[in-house]
Amino acid sequence: MKLGERNRKNFRLLHTLLSSPGNESIVLANCDEFDLRLELFNLLEKELNKDNIAVYPLDINTQLDNGPVVLVEIIDKIIHTKEFEVFAGSRKNVVISVYGVERFDLRNEHEFITYLNYRRDAFADINFPVIIWLTSPMTDGIAQKAPDFWSWRSAFYDFKLPRVKLDIREKPPTPGKQVRKVIAPCNLPAAVANLGGALLNEEIDSFYVPGPPTSLSGLRKQLANSTAHDKILFTGPRGCGKTEELMRLSIDLQERFFINESFRSVILHYFNFHYVDLLLAITASLFGKTVEKNIRIEGKFIEDLVKWSKKILSATNADVNQGDLSAKNLSSFFSSLLFKITFHGPFKNEIRAYFGQNLNDLMDIVDQMIRQVEKATSKQVLIIVDNLERMPRENAIEFFIHNGDILTQLKCKIIYSIPLDCYYLPEIRQNLDSKFDGFYYMHNITIKTKSGLKAEEGISFLEKVLFKRLPEYLIEPDALDKAVRMSGGNLREFLFLIRDAGFEALTLEKEKIGINEVDGIIPEIRNRWIRMLRKNDYTFLDRIRREKEINLDLESEQFLTHISSGSIIQYENDGVWYGLHPIVEELLRERSYITP
Numbered sequence: 001m002k003l004g005e006r007n008r009k010n011f012r013l014l015h016t017l018l019s020s021p022g023n024e025s026i027v028l029a030n031c032d033e034f035d036l037r038l039e040l041f042n043l044l045e046k047e048l049n050k051d052n053i054a055v056y057p058l059d060i061n062t063q064l065d066n067g068p069v070v071l072v073e074i075i076d077k078i079i080h081t082k083e084f085e086v087f088a089g090s091r092k093n094v095v096i097s098v099y100g101v102e103r104f105d106l107r108n109e110h111e112f113i114t115y116l117n118y119r120r121d122a123f124a125d126i127n128f129p130v131i132i133w134l135t136s137p138m139t140d141g142i143a144q145k146a147p148d149f150w151s152w153r154s155a156f157y158d159f160k161l162p163r164v165k166l167d168i169r170e171k172p173p174t175p176g177k178q179v180r181k182v183i184a185p186c187n188l189p190a191a192v193a194n195l196g197g198a199l200l201n202e203e204i205d206s207f208y209v210p211g212p213p214t215s216l217s218g219l220r221k222q223l224a225n226s227t228a229h230d231k232i233l234f235t236g237p238r239g240c241g242k243t244e245e246l247m248r249l250s251i252d253l254q255e256r257f258f259i260n261e262s263f264r265s266v267i268l269h270y271f272n273f274h275y276v277d278l279l280l281a282i283t284a285s286l287f288g289k290t291v292e293k294n295i296r297i298e299g300k301f302i303e304d305l306v307k308w309s310k311k312i313l314s315a316t317n318a319d320v321n322q323g324d325l326s327a328k329n330l331s332s333f334f335s336s337l338l339f340k341i342t343f344h345g346p347f348k349n350e351i352r353a354y355f356g357q358n359l360n361d362l363m364d365i366v367d368q369m370i371r372q373v374e375k376a377t378s379k380q381v382l383i384i385v386d387n388l389e390r391m392p393r394e395n396a397i398e399f400f401i402h403n404g405d406i407l408t409q410l411k412c413k414i415i416y417s418i419p420l421d422c423y424y425l426p427e428i429r430q431n432l433d434s435k436f437d438g439f440y441y442m443h444n445i446t447i448k449t450k451s452g453l454k455a456e457e458g459i460s461f462l463e464k465v466l467f468k469r470l471p472e473y474l475i476e477p478d479a480l481d482k483a484v485r486m487s488g489g490n491l492r493e494f495l496f497l498i499r500d501a502g503f504e505a506l507t508l509e510k511e512k513i514g515i516n517e518v519d520g521i522i523p524e525i526r527n528r529w530i531r532m533l534r535k536n537d538y539t540f541l542d543r544i545r546r547e548k549e550i551n552l553d554l555e556s557e558q559f560l561t562h563i564s565s566g567s568i569i570q571y572e573n574d575g576v577w578y579g580l581h582p583i584v585e586e587l588l589r590e591r592s593y594i595t596p
Contacts, residue, residue, distance in 0.1 A: 003039070004162040011040065014157050018044075018095050018129050019051045025154035026123050027131040030139045033161050037133060040159060041097070052092040056084065059100045060112075069111040071098065071132075072122040079128060096126075099133040109141065117146035161193065162203060188511060192502035194469035195495045199244050208248055209464045211445070212457050216245055219440045223253060223382065223413060226437075231408040233400075233418045233432060235389055236442035237566060239492030242417065245442060246384055257382035257413070258373050260286055273391065275403045276355045277348075279362050282383060282410075284334035286369050295376045301368060302330065308365055309333055316350045363409060370412045381412040389417040396422055404435040421560050426552055443570050445489040450548065450574040459484055462494055470498070475513040482518045486525070488569050488581045497521055522583065529584050532565060538593040541580055544568055545588065548577040 003011065017025055031037040045055045056078075063074045075096055078084055088094045104112060123130070134142070143150045199207055222230060236242050250259045260282070287305075290297055309330070337351075355362045370381045391399065396419045400407065407416070416436075422428045423441055433439060446458040462484050466475075475498065483501070487494035501517040510517070533541075540558055544550065550559050562568040567584045571577050580588070588594050 002162075003036075004160075006162075007036075007040075007159050010157040010159060011043065013155070014131075015044065015047050017155055018131065019048060019053060023093065023129045024124075024127055025129045026152075027129065028134060028139070028142070028153055028156045029131055029159065030134050030136060030157070031159040032135050033159075036159060036161050037099075041099075044095075044097075048095060054088065054091045054094045056087060056094050056096045058096055058098045060098055061100045061103055064108065068115060069104070069108050070115040070119060071112065072115075072119050072126065075126055075128075075130065076122075079126065094128050096128055096130045097133070098130065101132070101138050102135040104138075109138070113138075113141050113145050116142060116149045120146075120149040120152050188474050188502060188513070189506060191470040191474055192499055192506065195499035195502065199247065204244070204247050204251060207468045208244060209461065209468060210248075211241070211245075211461055216249075216440060216442055219415075219438065220249065220252075222438055223249075224256075226413075228437065229411050230413050230437040231410075231435075232413070232415045232438040232440065233422075233436050234415055234440050234442070235418050235420050235423050237420060237444060237490065237563065237569075239490045239566075240442050240444050241491045242389070242442050243386055246386055246415070246417075250382075250384060253382065256379060258289075258377045258379040259382045259384065260289060261384040261386065273388070273395070273399065274348075274352050275399065275406050276352045276362070278385065278407075279355075279366050279410075280334075280337065280351075283366050283369050284337065286373055286381070287330065287334055290373060290376070295373065297372050297376065301372050304368070305330055305365070308361070311361075312337075312351070312354070315354050316347065359406070363406075367411045370410065374412075383410075383412060383414045385414065385416045387417060389419050391419050393419060393421045397428065401428065401431050401435070404432070408435055408437075420564055424552060424560060424563070425556055441570075443572055445491060446571055446573050447484060447487075447489040448571075448579070450571070450577050455573060458489060462487070462489070462491070465491065466495070466498060469495070470502075473512070476515060479513050479515045479518045482515060486518070486522055486582055488566070488583075490566060490569075493525075493566070497525070500524075526583055526587065529567065529581075529587055533567070533584075533587070537562070537567075538588055538591060541567065541584060542588055542593045544578050545580050545585060545594070548579065550578055 014027065014029065017023065017027065029040075031040065041055075041057075048055055058075070058078065060069075060071070060074070063078075075098075079096075084094075101109075101112060194207075219232065219234070222232065234242070234246070246261070250261055253259065287297075289295070373379075373381055388396070388399070400416070400418060400422065407414075418432075422432060423439065429439070445461055446455045447462070448455050463480065466480070479501065480498075483494060483497050487497055497518065498513065500521045501513050504517040504520050505511075505513045508517075537558075540555070541562065544562075552559065559568065563570065567581050569579050569581060571579060579585075585594075
């Protein structure tokens with residue numbers, strides 16, 4: 001089985017983390033495909049064995065009794081057994097590999113997630129690295145219901161089978177109807193596998209569909225026409241396709257710009273991400289790209305980098321291997337430095353304190369690195385920093401406003417993703433607009449007009465996206481129409497709804513997705529809103545439905561809760577206006593909150 005570029009990269013990061021000396025990390029790994037997970041198990045065991053590190057397989061289901069499912073207690077009990085002592089032997093370390101959580105019933109799943117959050121501090125007493133293998137539903141559950149554990153974890157890696165592009169075929173002709181050409185896996189199981197998750201870099205050319213004109217057109221024009229070192233902010237609701245658009249943007253602009261977007265793995269702890277982390281990540285990743293692409297860097301600058309590196313090591317007493325005076329070994333030095341910043345708390349605080357007093361030195365090195373790249377490639381440097389939209393608001397204020405002057409000083413173009421809250425709150429927005437050179441919002445796909453009519457261009461776009469992954473002849477027209485309407489125009493929700501309906505069809509041994517399968521998935525989505533909404537929410541949401549506008553000075557917190565969850569949708573046809581997610585609107589109608 002071919003792992004694919006992204007899986008190989010994630011595996012290398014996972015192996016580096018688990019094999020590091022004195023490692024006691026808590027790692028979450030998401031993998032939905034059983035065969036891929038089995039291959040990763042075997043490969044991890046093989047590679048760690050070379051480092052004299054054993055992998056202890058722990059099927060959590062074999063440890064269940066009538067008591068609560070408390071993972072840290074189960075692990076603590078195991079590591080104090082004679083069996084574990086013999087297993088560890090003279091090994092340098094033992095990685096505890098926890099699997100089987102996808103087989104939990106609802107009670108065990110609830111207990112498992114609850115106690116991960118409640119007993120997270122107890123993992124500090126487990127003197128071994130732990131990797132917990134998850135599937136997407138459990139990953140989502142932990143992120144939503146155990147937020148403290150989620151932010152406290154050491155790392156998260158997502159492994160997915162790359163989508164498969166097969167031969168282009170045509171649906172058998174239907175009299176009087178134009179036939180689309182589609183990417184056509186030969187059956188429903190293969191097609192459904194193409195529907196989950198964000199696109200990978202290597203999949204963009206095969207599966208990307210250009211969207212309708214949006215405010216991102218303005219972002220492209222600004223990058224293409226401005227000669228300044230623009231610092232641009234970018235946001236949008238979850239699942240609207242932001243990451244894919246940034247990938248496409250980087251591909252389209254690579255002839256003009258040297259684009260750097262390869263340091264997402266550093267942005268792991270959204271509750272504790274610092275501008276020093278980012279500046280070092282930019283320097284390291286730019287330098288790494290020069291090595292990867294055989295770009296020649298001036299020897300004098302390399303000497304300056306080595307001297308600067310020695311100064312860091314001397315000031316922080318960091319146990320980081322500097323290597324010899326060469327671009328290749330200096331790249332390894334930076335990788336080790338970033339690893340320490342990401343996973344080693346004491347060193348992270350030490351290096352932040354050092355550069356707090358020596359910020360000009362760090363800024364100068366970053367700018368010199370940028371100039372070296374631009375001189376060698378004859379291209380402007382464009383840096384794309386994705387994933388920062390996951391920051392909590394208070395952390396985003398500290399990062400973007402209190403440190404905004406630092407983030408805007410670098411002499412290159414940078415796109416920063418930013419939390420949705422910051423786009424709407426007037427006092428935050430005003431401050432950001434004064435510091436940054438542009439603020440762009442990517443909305444959901446528009447599938448209706450302000451008067452309630454169908455917006456054919458948006459609907460056609462969603463269909464094109466789907467037919468790149470699943471042939472038209474594998475879904476009934478009324479099922480597709482219902483999925484489009486019930487998604488509210490959110491790209492991820494649309495694809496996931498059809499994917500889940502596909503799983504339902506496969507369970508029933510059907511050859512295509514029908515309206516009954518789509519209808520069977522909608523109650524699960526409804527239940528999510530029912531659990532979330534309170535009585536006063538219904539009254540507020542009905543007013544938004546009727547008036548289609550918002551007073552941010554009076555209702556900002558309630559509005560932000562609902563725009564972030566997706567129960568309120570912003571539209572930009574017929575001006576800027578607001579509507580409700582169609583399933584939320586159905587709930588209001590059923591519960592008699594809809595007023596004339």
